[in-house]
Amino acid sequence: MENVAINCPLKPKDYGSDQEVKWCPGCGDYAVLNAVQRVLSEENVPKEKAVFISGIGCSSRFPYYIDTYGFHSIHGRPLAIATGTKIVNPELNVWVVSGDGDALAIGGNHFIHALRRNVNLNLLLFNNQIYGLTKGQYSPTTKQGQVTKSSPHGTIDIPFEPGKLVLGSEGKFYARVVDTDVKFMASVLLAANQHTGLSVVEVLQNCVIFNDKVHDLITNKAAKQDHQLLLEHGKPMLFGQDNQKGIRLNGLELEVVTLGQNGVTMDDILVHDAHTESAVLHNLLIDMKLPEFPIALGVIRDVKALAYDELLHAQIAEQQEHAAFNSLDELFASGNTFEVK
Amino acid sequence: MENVAINCPLKPKDYGSDQEVKWCPGCGDYAVLNAVQRVLSEENVPKEKAVFISGIGCSSRFPYYIDTYGFHSIHGRPLAIATGTKIVNPELNVWVVSGDGDALAIGGNHFIHALRRNVNLNLLLFNNQIYGLTKGQYSPTTKQGQVTKSSPHGTIDIPFEPGKLVLGSEGKFYARVVDTDVKFMASVLLAANQHTGLSVVEVLQNCVIFNDKVHDLITNKAAKQDHQLLLEHGKPMLFGQDNQKGIRLNGLELEVVTLGQNGVTMDDILVHDAHTESAVLHNLLIDMKLPEFPIALGVIRDVKALAYDELLHAQIAEQQEHAAFNSLDELFASGNTFEVK
Amino acid sequence: MESVVIEKAVIKFAGDSGDGMQLIGSLFTNTAVNRGNQIATFPDFPSEIRAPQGTVAGVSGFQIHFGSSGVHSPGDAPDVLVAMNPAALKANLSKLKSACTIIVDADTFGKRDLEKAGFDSNPLEGNELADYNLITAPITSMTKLSVAELGLDNKSAVRCKNMFTLGMVYWLFSNPLEPTIDFFNAKFSKKPELAKANINALQAGYNYALTIEAVTSSYTVLPASKKPGIYKNLTGNQATAWGLMAAAKKANRDLFLGTYPITPATDILHELTKHKWSGVKIFQAEDEIAGICSAIGASFAGDVAVTTTSGPGMALKTEAIGLAVMTELPLVIVNVQRGGPSTGLPTKTEQSDLNQALYGRNGECPLVVLAASTPGDCFQWAFEAVRIAIEHMTPVILLSESYLGNGAEPWQVKSIQDLPVIEAPVLNGDKDNWQPYEHATDKLIRKWVVPGMQGTQHRIGGLEKEEGSGAVSHDPENHQKMVNIRKEKVARVANYIPEQRYKGKDAKKLLVVGWGGQFGILLGAVSELQEEGKDIAFTNFNYIHPLPTNTAEVFSKFDRIVVCELNDGQFASYLTTNFPQFTFERYNKIKGQPFTISELKNRFNELLEK
Amino acid sequence: MESVVIEKAVIKFAGDSGDGMQLIGSLFTNTAVNRGNQIATFPDFPSEIRAPQGTVAGVSGFQIHFGSSGVHSPGDAPDVLVAMNPAALKANLSKLKSACTIIVDADTFGKRDLEKAGFDSNPLEGNELADYNLITAPITSMTKLSVAELGLDNKSAVRCKNMFTLGMVYWLFSNPLEPTIDFFNAKFSKKPELAKANINALQAGYNYALTIEAVTSSYTVLPASKKPGIYKNLTGNQATAWGLMAAAKKANRDLFLGTYPITPATDILHELTKHKWSGVKIFQAEDEIAGICSAIGASFAGDVAVTTTSGPGMALKTEAIGLAVMTELPLVIVNVQRGGPSTGLPTKTEQSDLNQALYGRNGECPLVVLAASTPGDCFQWAFEAVRIAIEHMTPVILLSESYLGNGAEPWQVKSIQDLPVIEAPVLNGDKDNWQPYEHATDKLIRKWVVPGMQGTQHRIGGLEKEEGSGAVSHDPENHQKMVNIRKEKVARVANYIPEQRYKGKDAKKLLVVGWGGQFGILLGAVSELQEEGKDIAFTNFNYIHPLPTNTAEVFSKFDRIVVCELNDGQFASYLTTNFPQFTFERYNKIKGQPFTISELKNRFNELLEK
């Protein structure tokens, strides 16, 4: 999106709406709202050029809280709606707000298709591994065996790993963030916004009410350094206290190593390449699970490609250049006509 | 599926129905019908235990042509319907018949969810890269740029690679076959049927009418040896005349090598492991494209896991063992009751 | 079935002496009075000046009974109990009627607290409260978070938790926040941060309840004259779940539920999934379409198949309902209606999905429509839906309502043995002469022959079928014939249901017509008028399509007919279509709220006087 | 608009002298006679005994005109041309009316063949045949495959290709295969392999046409008295596409189509996607839900948004239609109806989705419903649908029919300049006092303010909205108010449409009522009776909801009213609901076929005599 710089840039809080924010106190959703406001400010997006389109769910109330155009639509369909909006007006900065239920349960089909088409949208995927708004049923990302309102004896479903689904659907941009670090989230959202095509940002979000501490092993202060691998393109994959631990490739698998131990040096440590077409390492990074591995956070994949809306308008432009007709009148009068007198 | 052996095993043609087969002469669908009949015979499946459930499309007419139970349902929904059927009666041998439109366009959501749940079904995915029944619009697998009835100026959509979508959805079984080799197809379908969980078999199928020769580069006799890599678990990945060519791993990428050239020996050639949990090589095999690579055919991934229907019935059984109530009467009379006299 | 409605509710606020229960009690009272309610309150404090914190003895309570009429006392058992700590719960547990709503502060149920209150184990975790509509909220911690920005000390922050709770209760009863906000702004005009803290907490509680779509069984339908027997309070959604289980038992088949969560239908799923011991198979699908499709697949395989939803989910199921009609398979589709259109008012009640149930499919696509009328009789109508679906080989839509699903009433405990057997039309005899789409001459049903049965392999599907063979047919005459059969099959269900009854045998002037869940309130209004000697009668429809065979006869006995419904006149229009010879006046309300007895009586009196 | 219907068709079989055209011509004739059709045939052979193969001179033709009545000659231009080779196409090309159906054997269009026939380039590849309904089938190769099992020599195998072609034509006209099969079995009783070969090919051709859901514009509606002007034959689906483009132009906005293919609506997509030069944005979605949702997103962004489908696809769109109603956005939803329910009869015509259009949504969810009545006037009704959608800020359902979509008629070429301007309700003035859900007092519409406009950021959505501000509102009074506004807004459209007209000003006895696409046939039947001096009149509805304001007045002029429709009486029921004071008799047909003039006349005569 190209934004015309205006004289007096808006501050993050200028993007806030006059509506009272109605999420539960302590809900992870607040962090995303803050991060988004920062990015809009940083990107200097005029309020009227930004559009937030959401489905139904707690997270989908987002559009009310931001003073841009907004559409709080129906359950599961925001990507389809946003596709229409973006095609009509590629000048708009269109953000889609959705939950793990909204995007991956009822909205799963639009998710995979918007990805393969690579429509130029930013998708904020609030993953609290639960249906929040309907009071706590398991979702397609709920861990197998978990007890919820609709699984009193534990779920038997194997959950999606959203990043893997993104890559399996030809997705070009996938990032993962936690709701406990607004600054990092904002930096990732910035990259998402600057990527052309569908940028999926999965937010590991805490639902204090129905799935409290679901991401606690990843986000809690004590374990954070050991359990989070913050990825940056071109940087080695280091983590842990004093960045002493790192990720090494061993055959076709990843492993955790400690610098200085068993002869491990910086040369052994993988350097993150978010821009490579190859999905192999991206998939392996997405798949890293505690306790063996830290959780990969940041922009995992960010590959250049033309966006659907660009291609669509290019095709129209091309047809207009080689138009068989110059006007509807010409079309209407073309071919076999006959006169009645 | 356990089948009780009966005294007089049925021959493939015994599974044919009395209905006239209505596909176009030369359509690739016939091959699948033949292969399926062979497998049913080989597996000795009693006719009444087999169920074929399809959506809408040319391929979805399949159930009429086979003398088992059948359900020619609505567009895109056969996996959802079959999930219900299989849950109710896990004794049944349930096959789902679907096209690239039926399974991956309108039915995409059920596809990815049935995969992650791992319902014990066999999915025959007829991929002719076109909507046949509706006369030739592009589908989610149509190659980018192709001219079809609904894309007179070429499509702008990036297609799915079905196998990658399967793996991105936590799929445990994926195979790919061509419609020109019924024997090989039958061997793959046999493996699919013996796998517990959702087995996806993608058939590269020719539509003589609306997408003729779409797979010709892969299937035509002349090029076949060089363009097909027939995979077998535990066997080296060799192809070409006299099996002189093979696939070698180079870093995180595959490459084609020739035995005897540049010092390449059999030791360099990858040995196919369909049973490994790791999806890395499976994804790379799926992604091999002409002309650089041959097309991988056969069972690419076949990983053991519990099926959804098994888990569901196990959970019921467990609850019955530890039942809080022994009967509905007990339930109804439980808790706070009061008497009116 | 005879019952009256109490258009009023009893709330009990209970907490520790320091928890500020009296304050929120009187704030609630003020708001209620402001809204023109009748009220009666009963504050009860611990008798000791400083009772030991956290004990039953230290519990302070405030009970308020409020409503539009008939409030003569502070009420008996509360409909909503607020328990700020375990002791408050303990103190009130014995007085509760089941299915009432309990709001507890989850943050106060630590081990020490439980001990002080005299609990052996945590009642929030066991089965003890299973009969209640329990809303467990981390009130203390959320209150703290809601005032965090103000930088209060911990104690002052925690003190606002009563306001958080009051906010939740306001949401439950659709109370406005403004009077209370005004109160604080006035009271703390000098200490705006205190005003702000209280208001923040109040709003946070309200929003929290809204966010989680909290609902209460606040409208209680009490039986006026109950038959002797054992009773138990049930919500409508529970009763629906139980009715389905009972019906499957009597059909001697397993129950299958394929569904996707949606307010206010989800509790049917929550209830059924607890009872896997009974063999029920639950499939929480990826969306509503997969929900119903899995149920169709289950029906094909021989289970009693059910799908549950609410309006917007219903919209997504209509294509598949057509498939069920075409394949002539038994299927029960439960729609617990809420306020529409679109996402509408998800937590409010309405009867506006009737048209969708009757007409919302492509093609000529007839099926049976039933409606439940009280929380308790959801049991009976769920049972009847299964009976008709199976015995008539047809999809049946059962319309419930938010008002019923979340409402509760005493339900006379049924014994399975006393319920009628449901006879599935199986193929018992001659397989050779059987055909998959051959229709029995009486009910016009085909046989339910399921995969696994030897020698009867066949294919069903959504394309038009040749009568008899079931082969795909494009024949014009066959299509007409099949359209007629599907229509007539449903029409003939009328021959297997009871006649329509009405209350007021001697009346001639005005017939009040209702359908579904406004039954109790309508009956209440008409009964009161009858007691006043008015020439008025009442009939309520549960069989919506087809209608009972004597329907016209009932209508013909009255000078005027008024159809009362929570929509824009959908049932009235349907009746007009069927019986253009009668004039159906309309009394409609589309406010997300049930009727009130007083507004009904006013209207009926007007009509009686005309 | 005045037109009559020819319930008959002209087929021309053309091929090389050796292609067996005379045989299939007479076989078709026999079958037609068997079915009780009137026929007239015209075989024309090349005059030379052995004309050069593959040349125009060598073409042998057989034309047959058949129908239920009024067949007096072999007909003029064919409705269906079968061209077995390029020469046969060349020979007939000049005589064709546009939009007729052409079946060609793609296997015979090699370079040599084209040269022999005198074509410079392959007509199947260029734009030359764009005006026709071209069915290109690899007839020769498929014929060979169909008889492969019999082991015939190549020549004998290829010779069966006329039978393959005949099979395709039989499918197009729903002819039974049996008479022809019997013929061959009798003829070749001694050579069963030859009988088998011909029958195999015949069946294969039939199945092929069925498989690809081949349809033809076989029912041709001819204008009886045309206004002077330039005409062009158009199919209904083409006319719909063009009407949409014209309307977008006159609204000065781009056109957006979000759709998913489905018979018989797909041709609208096929047509529009050719015209990207006009700026139309086409989104072929993953399913019907994404189709309509993308259109809603497009409307939100300010385009003229359209989605197209048929019955089962319509079912999937109903949830999203509710969203369009709630957000008060313009949207056109085209349903080209086919035989239902469920997948039903995808290639056959029916009018049975009316109920779905009127009522098929959750909640009180009113919108505008229009219906086109001839292939050509699909243009006008598509235009009108856009006009109403935009000027009244509402979704509009436009009902077309398979019979219209695939049918063709001369359409008077319109010039854009002569079409009315469509005025979008944009915000031109004071942004400060504007509110997103503020409703103008006349039409009760809100303004169409699209993203990108500075200072008017706002949010829309599916939850109930506060009138004015558009904030989410649970307020009971507001809900009632908004329900009323949405209803009244649609009702007021009646003030902006013409009055209902009827034909037969002097008649008193019988009014024939139709709606949508049976217009031509009904008019034909009534006109004939009027010419016979019968006391009969006719009116056809295009504005279905709301109805024209003078509707009751028209009805009141007649003793009897009969509503004729291709369903089980859906429009009649709707009229009864609206006008219970009138008795609507019904004449319904649900056979996947249009009415015939003779059956209508019989019925009307009966009614006139009663």
Ligand SMILES: Cc1ncc(C[n+]2csc(CCOP(=O)(O)OP(=O)(O)O)c2C)c(N)n1
């Ligand atoms: C068609 C439809 N089906 C179901 C629902 C009910 N529903 C609303 S939100 C939701 C799931 C919310 O979960 P998620 O998307 O994860 O969002 P969260 O509340 O957790 O942020 C469901 C099932 C609905 N509103 N509409």
Ligand SMILES: Cc1ncc(C[n+]2csc(CCOP(=O)(O)OP(=O)(O)O)c2C)c(N)n1
């Ligand atoms: C709800 C619905 N939408 C659309 C259609 C139209 N339709 C029928 S089959 C089909 C696609 C067929 O393509 P595919 O699944 O690839 O099967 P094929 O014919 O190629 O075997 C479509 C779009 C339909 N029948 N129902």
Ligand code: SF4
């Ligand atoms: S219920 Fe959970 S997800 Fe929803 S607002 Fe509250 S904390 Fe957030």
Ligand code: SF4
């Ligand atoms: S149209 Fe294509 S896919 Fe369909 S039956 Fe014919 S050849 Fe097969």
Ligand SMILES: [Mg+2]
């Ligand atoms: Mg969630």
Ligand SMILES: [Mg+2]
């Ligand atoms: Mg296909």
